[in-house]
Amino acid sequence: MAELMILTTNLTKVIKKKTIVDSLDMKIEKGEIYGFLGPNGAGKTTTIKMLLGLMKPTGGTIELFGKNAADHQLESLRKMGSLVESPSYYGHLTARENLETIRKILQVQKSRIDEVLSIVRLTNDSNRPVKGFSLGMKQRLGIASAILGNPELLILDEPTNGLDPSGIHEMRDLIKRLPREYGMTVLISSHLLSEIDQMATKVGIISKGKMIFQDSISKLKSKAKEQVIIRTGNSVKAASLLLSNGQTAEQSGKSVILRDMTDSRIAQVIALLVKSGIEVYRVEEKRKSLEEIFLDLTGEGGNVHDVHSKSRSS
């Protein structure tokens, strides 16, 4: 099994009697880009602050790099870089000068400044005062600061917040390169699945403080099982006829809904309906988008409980 960078067990935070993070089990392996997703207020920042030792958990445990975080805090913080909320800079100083102030604290080699400027593609703007930078450039400078100490684990809290599509694109390209080219593991939070869909190797979805899904994007996509909707002259009769012929079908208004159908099975179903005198008006195929699955999971109803029990047993 791959080396574990983060493992939380029953991680819980209660603030003013309100459970903000609720028995969270998070598992992140080396080399992953882990998308930590959830609507605003779900508890992402609170979780991240606990991982970074900025907030003390009310309950549960955190292991970082295979060791209990509370017992090895300095050791693990040395191997981590982070960008939480908007990064702060000296606006009148250049990008290079801002990095130099952090470099002195971290005591890394001077040459590392040129390396990180090149990684985040700010070399050409490195001698300009930061106050003239776009939001996207400031965020990239924030990542440059976070990776200055050459961390093994990089934690980014909503780094694409407020960026325009081209800024999001640049950020995505940058983050994708970090594990591949520099061996880093990345935890990135977002409230939009579409923003991390194309870069995350794993996703953890949090809703109201609880982890409701944790697996690969492809597993998440497989939840988007296609439906075949057949509109008929008599949907009640159609559904019961199909059921008596061993075909699971759900009646909904004037239609019957079938799931996981092959082309030949659909042909058989239609032939059966027509032979039995039931008119077939329309056959439609519908597949849920990733965003719809995400909304289903994080919404009030949907199949939250189904997924929750599934992710716990896996």
Ligand SMILES: Nc1ncnc2c1ncn2[C@@H]1O[C@H](COP(=O)(O)OP(=O)(O)OP(=O)(O)O)[C@@H](O)[C@H]1O
């Ligand atoms: N110090 C605090 N005191 C009281 N409530 C808090 C405190 N910190 C966080 N909360 C509440 O906890 C909930 C989760 O906040 P958190 O910032 O972790 O969510 P989030 O998922 O990061 O969302 P966002 O993207 O909006 O920051 C929110 O309802 C917030 O109001």
